[in-house]
Structure formats: C-alpha cells, structure tokens
Amino acid sequence: ACNELGQIWMESGVSENAVSGHIQLIRPGESACFACAPPLVVAANIDEKTLKREGVCAASLPTTMGVVAGILVQNVLK
Numbered sequence: 001a002c003n004e005l006g007q008i009w010m011e012s013g014v015s016e017n018a019v020s021g022h023i024q025l026i027r028p029g030e031s032a033c034f035a036c037a038p039p040l041v042v043a044a045n046i047d048e049k050t051l052k053r054e055g056v057c058a059a060s061l062p063t064t065m066g067v068v069a070g071i072l073v074q075n076v077l078k
Contacts, residue, residue: 002026003028003033003034006028006029008025008027008028009026010024010026010072010076011023011026011034012024012068012069013039014064014065018062018065019064020064021064021067021068022039023068023071023072023075024037024039
C-alpha cells in the first residue's frame with residue numbers, strides 16, 4: 001500500500017535470540033523496494049523454522065525490541 005501511495009515506510013525485525021535487530025527505510029522511487037532488498041532471511045529463501053534453536057527463548061531480551069521500536073519512532077519524528 002505504501003509503495004502505491006508513494007509513502008516512505010520502515011520495515012524492522014528482531015532476531016530469534018533477540019540480540020540483534022534491523023531497520024530498513026524504503027523510499028518508493030528513490031531507494032530499493034522491499035522486493036529488491038528484502039531482509040537476509042527473505043532474500044536467501046531460508047525457512048525460518050530452521051533458524052530456531054533448541055532452548056532459545058525469543059522473549060529473552062525484550063530490551064532489544066524496545067530499542068528497535070525507539071529508533072523507529074525517533075526516525076518517524078525527525
């Protein structure tokens with residue numbers, strides 16, 4: 001929907017073990033679109049089920065999700 005309307009949008013995610021995250025800014029017509037520059041898991045066509053490790057709790061570091069969300073909000077308010 002954002003691409004069709006020419007709206008800037010941000011895509012984000014946090015790793016399964018919650019120790020890293022990413023933010024991707026997409027500017028329709030200026031930067032690569034999501035289909036051209038997807039996150040690594042999507043680009044490599046990796047089955048996310050194979051990335052899950054035994055004994056890893058995805059909610060072990062909710063701080064990481066809070067930091068990623070905070071950076072997203074900061075960029076929106078710029």
